[in-house]
Amino acid sequence: MYKNKNCGEPNSLDEGTEIIVAGWVNRRRDHGNLIFIDLRDKSGVLQVVFNPEVSSDAHGLASDLRSEWVVQIKGKIVKRISGAENDSISTGSIELQASEIKILNKSKTPPFEISNEIEIDDQTRLAYRFIDLRRPKMQKLFTLRHKITKLIWDYLSDRDFTHIETPILLKSTPEGARDYVVPSRIHPGKFYALPQSPQQLKQILMVSGFDRYFQIARCFRDEDLRADRQPEHTQLDLEMSFVHQDDVMVLVEGLYKHITHEILGDNFKQNDRDFLRLSYKESMERFGTDKPDLRxxxxxxxxxxxxxxxxxxxxxxxxxxxxxxxxxxxxxxxxxxxxxxxxxxxxxxxxxxxxxxxxxxxxxxxxxxxxxxxxxxxxxxxxxxxxxxxxxxxxxxxxxxxxxxxxxxxxxxxxxxxxxxxxxxxxxLNLYDKKEIIFAWVYDFPLFEWDEDLKKWEPAHHVFSSPKEEHLDFLKSDPGKVHADLFDLVCNGMEMGSGSIRIHDPNIQKKVFSIIGYEEDEIDDRFGQLIKSFSYGAPPHGGMGLGLDRFVATLAGEKAIREVIAFPKTQSAQDPLFDSPNKISDQQLEELFINLDLPDEEEA
RNA sequence: GGUCCCGUGGUGUAGCGGCCUAACACGCCUCCCUGUCAAGGAGGAGAUCGGCAGUUCGAAUCUGCUCGGGAUCGCCA
The missing domain is CATH 3.30.1360.30 (GAD-like domain)
Known part of the structure; x- marks a missing residue:
């Protein structure tokens, strides 16, 4: 190791000990004969003093140091002189008296300061994301994200869930969002599609008897971006067999309470109360939306x-x-x-x-x-x-x-x-405390919505949700009356996730497809695999898909999920650091049997 | 695809028809300085104002188009 202590760790108990630290030069204060360096690593900041009377060699090297140089420093932890303590950092009572310094790497002057206070244009931040992520605030956000995913893993593992990865290269089941597609080299003219969610796969896993599945899954949708929408987002995807709607809701409510309480502590006032439950109808009447802000x-x-x-x-x-x-x-x-x-x-x-x-x-x-x-x-x-x-x-x-x-x-x-x-x-009008977090369930959604433009029924959520048993008769007579065991978790005016009890009867599934207007062979092409699996003994099952990025952002008090995604894209779906998307070579195109036919303005 | 906001040295902003051969703060460079921590002091470099076209005697400032960023509607099973 290049270090035996992290910058943020030493305190008065370490006085007199020799340590080695390594990190980035956060700031330099050069008093001529006495030089102070704030050395930063992930754990915090440590003040290092270079005194020519302690080591003239180290002092000589230190006078050349600049922001963001990477250095290794050996020295002794000493108590700061009286009156020079700094309460704003964890190591403020002591400092490192440097005896040796080794410059591990120099740095250009960064395009912006590594500090929490400044607001920099998003494009600049993303083009230099490696520097942006050095800011303590960003490090905190990703540590938080890690903590949340670990809590998910632990909580669900303790409850007999199995994490199973599903393919990224899959098949287009066009419907709803546009697919991101990947051409196949081995099968000229054919394409994989990246999954919009692992929906069919997790249902098939239930048919396979895994009983309880979860996945921190990447989902891809080629639609326009927003503060809370990226081309690829991460979803906590889970599915359970032999459950009713309430079983899924109780499980997820327990998980979300647990996580929110772990992260926010007593600031999470809803912890000892059940999440409010609103029927879709009630929510629309009282708030005009199915994702009300209940603060x-x-x-x-x-x-x-x-x-x-x-x-x-x-x-x-x-x-x-x-x-x-x-x-x-x-x-x-x-x-x-x-x-x-x-x-x-x-x-x-x-x-x-x-x-x-x-x-x-x-x-x-x-x-x-x-x-x-x-x-x-x-x-x-x-x-x-x-x-x-x-x-x-x-x-x-x-x-x-x-x-x-x-x-x-x-x-x-x-x-x-x-x-x-x-x-x-x-x-x-400041009608609520911005730090407050209030979850609620919205349930009893209609299964179909009438699309005025296309003059046809569309799935209100998705096509796999089970109609309520007492509404089965309406499927033929009046699809608008059919409600489903379909529920959303909402929080502060945002949809955090959506779940349902799924159809496990192939005949009902086919009926639902036909109301939406799918032809027989179309159903076969898109959903054949799922229907086929249903005919081999499908257990009743249900589950949810929950947006992880939104959840982390909410707990962090951030509005844009870009802040909690390490390498997000701009609103035009570009990555300024990698400059993606980009062209591929003619040879690559040839191998894929792809000819480009670009509109004129794209030529260049 | 629509609407709105923004685009001035490295960063953040001011300037919004002639006072701008563009101002301020931070950063950067040089020098001074033994207790600073948003160190301090002295000096210095650095932008033709996103791009193009136009209006005008004159444009960073007005207009149009365009590019880029952001917000939002559509879209997002």
Missing amino acids: FEMELVTVSEELKNTESNVFNNVLNQQGVIRGIVAPGAGDYDRRKTDEIIDLAKSSGASGLVYISLSKDFDSMENLTDENYKSPLKKFLTLNIVKELAIKMSARPGDLILLVADQENKVNTVLSNLRNFLGEK
Whole structure:
């Protein structure tokens, strides 16, 4: 070893001992005759003093040191002189009196400082990711990620789960997301596809009798990127045999509580409570979304009834077309000026609303009963009479000084818009503690959704979820009524994972496929292997797929999963460090029998 | 594919029609300095303002296109 102690370890108990450390020069403070070096490694920072009276050789070398040089230093741990202690580092009471130094490697001046405080452009960070990852904050994030995966491994291993790896080179089962594909050399013209998830494989493993499977699995989807979406993400994939929905939920809830508690300790207030369970219907009614942020109230209220007798075309047109009017109350936002209300309207429009009606309530009245004409303002004031506003405000539990926001449209659009507004305002108005983490289950999802564009039924989640037994009859008569044993784990307004009890009866599976409109040979091509396995004795089974990147990011308080992925891609799916994706040689193309036919602007 | 924000020395920002032959902080280089830890002091180098085209007597500053980054809608079984 090049060292017998880590930089962050020595303390006053080590005074007088000789140690060898190695690491990076974090900072140099050169006083001429006395030189201080902050030596950094993963464990922390240690101050090293070079005194020419202790070693003139070491001191001579130290005067050349620069940031990020890699050095090995031998010396004696000594107590710092009185008054020179530094409470901000773990080794602040002592320092290393250097007697020997060996320069292991020099470094160019890094493009940015290795420090936690600075904010650097993402592209620069990724192009120099090896330096970016040196920052203590990043090291902490990946240590955290490791800790979480270890907790998963331990927890599930203790409960008889077996980790099994499934292939990355698989087959395209096109549906939902676009596949990443890999050409086959041995089979000209044929392609593997990278799995969007190990779904079929884990179900086949259940058929094989493994009983309980899990995998920290990489999943690939060739879709547009977001702060919480990367082309490849990691999923905690698990599946269990002979279970009902509740068994899976209880297992996963135990796991997530355990991990969150291990990481956050007492800051995780939900630890001694069950995760809230909301039916899909309830979640949509109260929050307008199937992934509500439960850190704050601000629920949606339907006010179609209260507004059905206005003179306003905005409302009447919508109501005449079976639309709804729903609203939320932004507490204390009654004094928002034009600029702020415009911002809210813009957000509503960008979420798909044709418009947004607001009513600002002033603070200068005590209760809704005493509301007067002077106490409220609204662009639609001439239609919103005092009595209507009073009734509305009472129904919505608005208080003086609040801002009422109303959206009139078809129900699903209203819900999308209001849930986006709700999330926006929740953050803007500081309605919750940003450090808080609240999980919930949303269950009892419909199995199918009607796709208005394609005029056909689409799987609401995925095609393998089992219809509820009591709904089997609806499969033929009214697929929209079929609910499934399908459930999501949500946290702070994010979907953390999705699970279900799977279909294990090949006949029901075929029926579900046919409702979605798959042809017989198409089913065979995409799902033949699964159906085939089902005909050889498939146990009832169910499981979940849980986004690991999002979970780690949430526990770390990060918004973008890029922060918890060592080598992520930019929003245009590129890696600035490796410069991927990239061209391959003509020879490689030839071997694969691939001719490129690029659009003109791609030529160069 | 759409919408929005951003793009100025190595990094972060200021400047938003002529005062800019571009400012500040950090970093970098040289020298001084025995107790600093965001060390200090003195001096110095470094960007033509993402790119292209246009408007203008004059553009970092205005317009269009384009490239890149970010956010978001669509998309993501």
